[in-house]
Amino acid sequence: MMNFISLLHPFSLEIGLAIIILGLFFLDLFSVQAKKNIGSWAWGLTFLLLLIHLSNWKHFVSALSSTYVHDALSFLLSVFFLITLLFILAMSKSYRHRFERGHSEFYMLILLASLGMITLASTTDFLLLFVSLELITVSFYVMNTYLRTDPKSIEAGLKYLVLGALSSGFLLYGISFIYGLSGSTHFSDIARYASSPEANAKVLLFGFLLVMVGVGFKMGSVPFHFWIPDVYEGAPTPATAFLSVGSKAAGFFILIRLTNIFFPHFQNAWVLLFTLLSAITLIYGNLGAIPQKNIKRFLGYSSIGHAGYLLMGFAAGSTQGLHAVLYYLFSYLFTNLCAFWVVILFSKATESDEIADYAGLSKRSPFLAATLFIALMSLAGVPPLAGFFGKFLLIRAVVEKNLIWLAVLGALNVVVSLYYYLMIVKKMYIDEPQNPETIPLDPSSKIGLSIAIAGIIGLGIFQAPLLQWIESAVKSIL
């Protein structure tokens, strides 16, 4: 039955998500009872969609003159986005008291952004890529401004709007160069043009660099990172968490698809570009995180640092590099969402995002403190956890390409990051709390956090299944 539905239509996932969005609109309009539980509805339906999608395993098609493909890679990426979506929907529930109005609309915006991410996962055409990116960005414009009486949230929304529009402009300009040269927006046509003798490599490279501005904005790599600290601090925390995982991953996924087209034709420029970007991003993110006082700003800088690690995989430019990037993103998904969830639960009880207020958290809520401890250690890359194996794969990929200095820089940054992550751990475990009240936790958040922890530890210990899956996915696009 399940497979029958998917055979009927190659777009079952996208249409399913669209139906959920529109259905929730109607529920919200007509049923007062459902309006209160719209978050649970959204979560349940998305979970059902994930199950149906997983049952379609190995059912790959391409549609619309192959501008839209369901290959092993897009399957992997859509599962990534669906898991992210489930986490974000669940954690938004703990944050809804902060919204004076529009509770259900926030869930719909999250779903709309995810729809953009899921179409992005399967696109092999610049036109659809741009439209999907716009869907993501427009939803985030609104989500970032959602606390509209809070000046910080307005600042976050405005900064994201202005810089997002600018980067979209660059992206579009780059696409127009590539289109003008090759006469097509389709990735395979562009690849064919790039390997033909008449190809103008210089202009193609210029177009690619402009595209990289738009993608770099999404990834939050250094010359395009200026929005990150302010937006991460001002936006509602679930939106920040979504930005740091979903939107960032979207940028890296685009780059994975583009690697095939562009990497073979200007390897030297590619390697130079990504080693430099990676090195600057690593240093900036990790040094910037040290003096931060606000936990969301802190995680913002740390996310810049992680973009630096991820770029190492592209600097290597090898299949091993791509495997490492994908593995790292999966470990980053569980780790970062776990950290942000703790931030949400903590701010729900204390109305504070200041790092100073985390003092003595282990006495106020041992569970939250332990969870944040594991998440931070995984972010830093401490051995049995997922973050370690991701970093290990990335550094190995870089060493294989003889970029020893980049590997050393990456390792040094692990030490720096360990320092600032441990500062927070010290606050939580050694310092005395100013307010010894215990922090209440609802059972659903406990379950969610436990799943995230299970993901962090599971990916750290049993790497093989995910790694095999990633290898087969990367093979499908080569």
Place this chain on the structure above:
Amino acid sequence: MESVLFYTFATLVVTTALLVIFSNHPAYSVLYLVLTMFGLASLYVMLHAYFVAAIQLMVYAGAILVLFLFVIMLLNLEREGEESFRSGPSRWLALPLTLVFLVELYTVVMQIHIKGSKGLSVEGNTESLGHLLFTQHLLPFEIISFVLLAAILGTTILSKRNWK
């Protein structure tokens, strides 16, 4: 003849676009933007994209910019402060970076041979455009409707005053 017309309109577009940025009064900026849109529409006409040109005039110059003007006049925006954008240390970084970019752009454009696309309709009639939208570009076209949905949702939520 064609290149004379092209350069006339191209100059119009570039100069008015610069004036949009450099005028101090927001209302002037919008009026210059109308001229920019007009110049762009003329360029579309020269590319035989008549329908796109008409849409450009009707939607941008006709609808959106008039709305901009309304908002600016209703909000009664004053002349913006001189120091608002144009100061700070970043401007000294912006100038050389822009120059580098322009030089790069110049060298790239000088060696480009646009082959254009013959597959797409350049006649610009609505029939071929509609045909493309509903066949080859169906999916982006559908996704745009969701972009609009997100935008409508956003404006409603962010601007509504009394929410029940």
